[in-house]
Amino acid sequence: MSDSIRVIFEPDGKSIFVMRGSSIVEAAGEAGIILTMPCGGGGTCGKCKVEMSKGAPEPCDADREHLSVEEISQGWRLACQATLQDEAIIRVPAEIRYFEKKSLTQQAYRETALHPNISKLYLQMAEPSLDDQRADADRLLEAASSSDNGMAWAELDIIRQLPNHLREDEFAVTAVLEGSEIVAVERGDTVDLNYGVAFDIGTTTVVGMLIDLNTGEERAASCRTNPQVMYGDDVVARISYTQENEGGLVNLQNRMVGCINEIIEELCRTAGVEETHIYEATVVGNTTMNHLLLGIDPQYIARAPYTAVLRSGIDTKAARLGIQINANGNLHTMPNIAGFVGGDTVGVVLATNMMAGEKPTLAIDIGTNGELVIGTKERMLTCSTAAGPALEGARIRHGMRAAEGAIDKIKFNEDVEINVIGDVSPKGICGTALLDAVAELLRVGIVDMTGRIVAPGDLPDTLSEQLRQRVVEGAQGYDFLVVGGSETENGQAILLTQRDIREVQLAKGAISAGTEILMKELGVTIDDIDAVLLAGAFGNFIRRSSALRIGLLPSVPKERIRFVGNAAGAGARMVLATRECREEAHRISRFVEYVELAGRSDFQQEFSTAMLFM
Amino acid sequence: MSDSIRVIFEPDGKSIFVMRGSSIVEAAGEAGIILTMPCGGGGTCGKCKVEMSKGAPEPCDADREHLSVEEISQGWRLACQATLQDEAIIRVPAEIRYFEKKSLTQQAYRETALHPNISKLYLQMAEPSLDDQRADADRLLEAASSSDNGMAWAELDIIRQLPNHLREDEFAVTAVLEGSEIVAVERGDTVDLNYGVAFDIGTTTVVGMLIDLNTGEERAASCRTNPQVMYGDDVVARISYTQENEGGLVNLQNRMVGCINEIIEELCRTAGVEETHIYEATVVGNTTMNHLLLGIDPQYIARAPYTAVLRSGIDTKAARLGIQINANGNLHTMPNIAGFVGGDTVGVVLATNMMAGEKPTLAIDIGTNGELVIGTKERMLTCSTAAGPALEGARIRHGMRAAEGAIDKIKFNEDVEINVIGDVSPKGICGTALLDAVAELLRVGIVDMTGRIVAPGDLPDTLSEQLRQRVVEGAQGYDFLVVGGSETENGQAILLTQRDIREVQLAKGAISAGTEILMKELGVTIDDIDAVLLAGAFGNFIRRSSALRIGLLPSVPKERIRFVGNAAGAGARMVLATRECREEAHRISRFVEYVELAGRSDFQQEFSTAMLFM
Numbered sequence A, B: 001m002s003d004s005i006r007v008i009f010e011p012d013g014k015s016i017f018v019m020r021g022s023s024i025v026e027a028a029g030e031a032g033i034i035l036t037m038p039c040g041g042g043g044t045c046g047k048c049k050v051e052m053s054k055g056a057p058e059p060c061d062a063d064r065e066h067l068s069v070e071e072i073s074q075g076w077r078l079a080c081q082a083t084l085q086d087e088a089i090i091r092v093p094a095e096i097r098y099f100e101k102k103s104l105t106q107q108a109y110r111e112t113a114l115h116p117n118i119s120k121l122y123l124q125m126a127e128p129s130l131d132d133q134r135a136d137a138d139r140l141l142e143a144a145s146s147s148d149n150g151m152a153w154a155e156l157d158i159i160r161q162l163p164n165h166l167r168e169d170e171f172a173v174t175a176v177l178e179g180s181e182i183v184a185v186e187r188g189d190t191v192d193l194n195y196g197v198a199f200d201i202g203t204t205t206v207v208g209m210l211i212d213l214n215t216g217e218e219r220a221a222s223c224r225t226n227p228q229v230m231y232g233d234d235v236v237a238r239i240s241y242t243q244e245n246e247g248g249l250v251n252l253q254n255r256m257v258g259c260i261n262e263i264i265e266e267l268c269r270t271a272g273v274e275e276t277h278i279y280e281a282t283v284v285g286n287t288t289m290n291h292l293l294l295g296i297d298p299q300y301i302a303r304a305p306y307t308a309v310l311r312s313g314i315d316t317k318a319a320r321l322g323i324q325i326n327a328n329g330n331l332h333t334m335p336n337i338a339g340f341v342g343g344d345t346v347g348v349v350l351a352t353n354m355m356a357g358e359k360p361t362l363a364i365d366i367g368t369n370g371e372l373v374i375g376t377k378e379r380m381l382t383c384s385t386a387a388g389p390a391l392e393g394a395r396i397r398h399g400m401r402a403a404e405g406a407i408d409k410i411k412f413n414e415d416v417e418i419n420v421i422g423d424v425s426p427k428g429i430c431g432t433a434l435l436d437a438v439a440e441l442l443r444v445g446i447v448d449m450t451g452r453i454v455a456p457g458d459l460p461d462t463l464s465e466q467l468r469q470r471v472v473e474g475a476q477g478y479d480f481l482v483v484g485g486s487e488t489e490n491g492q493a494i495l496l497t498q499r500d501i502r503e504v505q506l507a508k509g510a511i512s513a514g515t516e517i518l519m520k521e522l523g524v525t526i527d528d529i530d531a532v533l534l535a536g537a538f539g540n541f542i543r544r545s546s547a548l549r550i551g552l553l554p555s556v557p558k559e560r561i562r563f564v565g566n567a568a569g570a571g572a573r574m575v576l577a578t579r580e581c582r583e584e585a586h587r588i589s590r591f592v593e594y595v596e597l598a599g600r601s602d603f604q605q606e607f608s609t610a611m612l613f614m
Helices: A024-030 A061-066 A069-074 A136-144 A156-168 A227-231 A235-244 A248-271 A287-294 A343-352 A431-444 A498-522 A536-541 A544-550 A567-577 A580-591 A601-610 B024-030 B061-066 B069-074 B136-144 B156-168 B227-231 B235-244 B248-271 B287-294 B343-352 B431-444 B498-522 B536-541 B544-550 B567-577 B580-591 B601-610
Strands: A004-010 A014-019 A049-054 A076-078 A088-091 A118-124 A172-178 A181-187 A195-201 A205-212 A218-225 A278-285 A315-317 A330-333 A361-366 A370-375 A380-385 A406-412 A416-420 A471-473 A478-483 A494-496 A531-535 A561-565 B004-010 B014-019 B049-054 B076-078 B088-091 B118-124 B172-178 B181-187 B195-201 B205-212 B218-225 B278-285 B315-317 B330-333 B361-366 B370-375 B380-385 B406-412 B416-420 B471-473 B478-483 B494-496 B531-535 B561-565
Touching: A014 A024, A024 A088, A024 A227, A061 A076, A069 A076, A118 A136, A136 A156, A136 A172, A136 A181, A156 A172, A156 A181, A156 B287, A172 A278, A195 A248, A195 A287, A195 A567, A205 A248, A205 A567, A218 A227, A218 A248, A227 A235, A227 A248, A235 A248, A235 A287, A248 A278, A248 A287, A278 A287, A278 A343, A278 A567, A287 A330, A287 A343, A287 B156, A343 A361, A343 A370, A343 A531, A343 A561, A343 A567, A343 A580, A361 A498, A361 A567, A370 A498, A380 A498, A406 A431, A406 A478, A416 A478, A431 A478, A431 A494, A431 A498, A431 A544, A494 A498, A498 A601, A531 A567, A561 A567, A567 A580, B014 B024, B024 B088, B024 B227, B061 B076, B069 B076, B118 B136, B136 B156, B136 B172, B136 B181, B156 B172, B156 B181, B172 B278, B195 B248, B195 B287, B195 B567, B205 B248, B205 B567, B218 B227, B218 B248, B227 B235, B227 B248, B235 B248, B235 B287, B248 B278, B248 B287, B278 B287, B278 B343, B278 B567, B287 B330, B287 B343, B343 B361, B343 B370, B343 B531, B343 B561, B343 B567, B343 B580, B361 B498, B361 B567, B370 B498, B380 B498, B406 B431, B406 B478, B416 B478, B431 B478, B431 B494, B431 B498, B431 B544, B494 B498, B498 B601, B531 B567, B561 B567, B567 B580
Parallel strands: A004 A088, A195 A278, A278 A330, A361 A531, A531 A561, B004 B088, B195 B278, B278 B330, B361 B531, B531 B561
Antiparallel strands: A004 A014, A049 A076, A049 A088, A118 A172, A172 A181, A195 A205, A205 A218, A315 A330, A361 A370, A370 A380, A406 A416, A471 A478, A478 A494, B004 B014, B049 B076, B049 B088, B118 B172, B172 B181, B195 B205, B205 B218, B315 B330, B361 B370, B370 B380, B406 B416, B471 B478, B478 B494
């Protein structure tokens, strides 16, 4: 028996060899297919179903719990549980794949002057003579010094190259400066080839932008699913993975670096740029993403009292982490604020210029986690809430991401009207439609203030017959039938269950209670809030009316709610293009006060109140 | 035929295996026996004679030129020319070995306050709580910050260690700071274990000192022959070696690092200190030694217009060069002044506090090269002369280093009186005795002002018969018989030849002309010179009266001549113990003006005049 077995993934037709005993999730990852695992691979959610037409192992307890006897006999298994023992053919349904969706790179943020940390100078120096015996390094460093960068300097590695480099073309070279440090010496005049990359590393999605540092222009943008998602959907699941698996931290770090390198390669290909002409990479991400990328043990973030290892931004050689830009290029990470409020939030504050505000602004960044920031230039507070997973489709019976086949809009007239992503039959509900549905159910009276689905007998008289018939008996109380089995891809009805409504309540309650606590701490009321900024991929798709109706957003006039898109990514781009923004980011990371909700009794009270749909 | 052959070195009895075809010099180096090669291994001086009782190869042309037929038949060969083809037994005479002589580490120099770049702090921090959620790094860095060092910071490698290190002993650790950077975190209170090493890398000798950075005390000192000497006696020969041999630069660098590591090991053993508690190494050396240690191509130092690659001091991780101190320890090199005036001269100026002088001081550092510095706090000039080799016994027929068997003192009364190092028969003449001999020959009139050995018929009448009979016919004019063959170890007479006198004239002329040029440039005369400082190993042994008589030193009253011993090494120790001295060294390296003698017609004039013994 060989130790390596062949696995074919369908419908991709990708064939790879893996070690016998590998999990399906791992094998899929190797094949470049990233699976969603809402419960983090614990076998508890039953979502990661794959169909094995060959090589299906004996079903395990989790399979038996989550799959029907018929499904098991057809070869369905939970990808997170099954290990591969023999040659296998595995079909991975689209709904459990992460969809490489187009992400947002940039919207209109504050303008900052172009002043990157990297500059290039073509230097034509006097050749040495008995009247000018300056050392090679002095000759170069004096020529490269300027009022802007100050006295130039270089590390030993660069100095070693000088005797040859300077004499190749009669003491004419291009010097690449990172601040006042010469980090590369290039032959000829290469001043025009000066690039940087800015990354926004989300828990779910990684966005990269290639920036021309001479013009500030975006030359290419690309995004990928964070390959770490197969080890857990949220940061806590990722941290658990690093704790429970030998080499887990290194594995997650390597996955991230691999993803970054793939994006860089794609950006370079798109723009016709060489990786060696990228001299700096900037990164924003939440504190856990930051720690995982840097190879810093994140375990204490997830344990009381929830401390990070690193708050500050870091500058280090990108090559030391394996990031493939210029061999001597710099990696700059955005500083964090606390264990659960990271550099992405600093990026939002930076890009939106909140810290300049005279009147209180509230920013809500709904990604996989939900971070809130409120304040003015006088004082600014932040907190983190575990709001995201439900809104991204996790823990929702028929929830899914905004991928092909997802219902992304729901409206009630006489009956339910839906919109589906792509020209296909519906497969599930994504977060925006979930909010729509709950908003509509509340409006028509199918769900009451407490979040309960009203029993058919107690439904309002005004309700249409079509909608009334959609309230059906469920496992816990009643469910609401969104799409009947005859209209779906797999023949199963798409339901919104009582439990699903509770999940939305929890998310809404968390964000709403967090907002209340921050307002209370700052000493302001909802009427004082000048603007509500919705950041993050999800924030950008949300419908304000639905969010307002269910109370996810504080009840401000709709026109005060502004979408700011991927403000975190914009922050990464700003620190790349404008070095002064790094100092500002540093100030933000120290200025914004973190409010720990976990330790507060008033949060529990606010939370239970905020759970109500009032 | 195996590719590896056994070679035994006698009388050491050291047996090693080397590749067939290795040179004897290389093989001896492998066995830890360093041979002197005055001509740099070119086979032109005929000095590196070894006796092979087994395995002697066919004699080559150089052997036939320098060795007698009898010697060749006895198995004598030139070590620099012979390659090993078969198992061999080789006797290496003492006079061609570098003698591991006790070197000078320290004399009384200016006092500087103890303020090393390295400090250690035992920190007992508050443990994290919901009221104090500071990140691990912030917690440590805030605790380690001080008014002296400023805000502490750390690189990623250190930050990665923090979550474990801080929790091992309830947030009590010892932080090691290099300036404001935390370079190590140690368990428990290790504040007392704080060491540094200072190195003086001479062309011929390497001196190392282990310093307790908490007290400034020297805990151990050691010196070794620079293992690079087997590739050439002076810096130009070493540079040639790097140019003419593939991998030559790397080889010389590795030899030096190996030597440094051996010294460190010995220092640690002597003092009972662990290498991991040495956090910094400082190094002084001439510009070529500096470049070779740092792996910087030195070729342009030796070619007009004689430029160095690096003038500044460098700080780099010692581990990157393979120097075995703490894994994160720093290597600090003293800045250079020019291609032929290096950090050793900066060390001399620093240690002697010349730059504070109101009246002109002249410092002469006679090592393998001779560097001169003259000036006051207003202006200071330096130049380099190729003075050393003759004074160290090279290029002198029976010259040798100050090793066992060397005549180190000569005085004429009725006849010649000599002193020999060690209780052995004389083998040759070392530099100090050479100066004595020339001084005495001048005094009694055997050598005239032009440096000519007077023909027997023209000798002064006052001369004793014994001395008169020592003037014998030689290859070029006359020679002077110092010791007859019956009294020497090998039965050969020790002569001072007409050529030898010319070599002394060249050395004397170079130093003297250099001094004249510097005085002229500075606009002072010999009467203005307040003190003449003699630095370097050789300077320390010289007899002032002899040096004055032959005109090696300018004619100042004898009491103005002061020996300052290994002032360069003292400089290395000062920058280790007192960080402010680094800035001063930097200022010195930029303040002292280099005067290039090669480009000056007046130097040639001065030189031809200075050749005269006036």
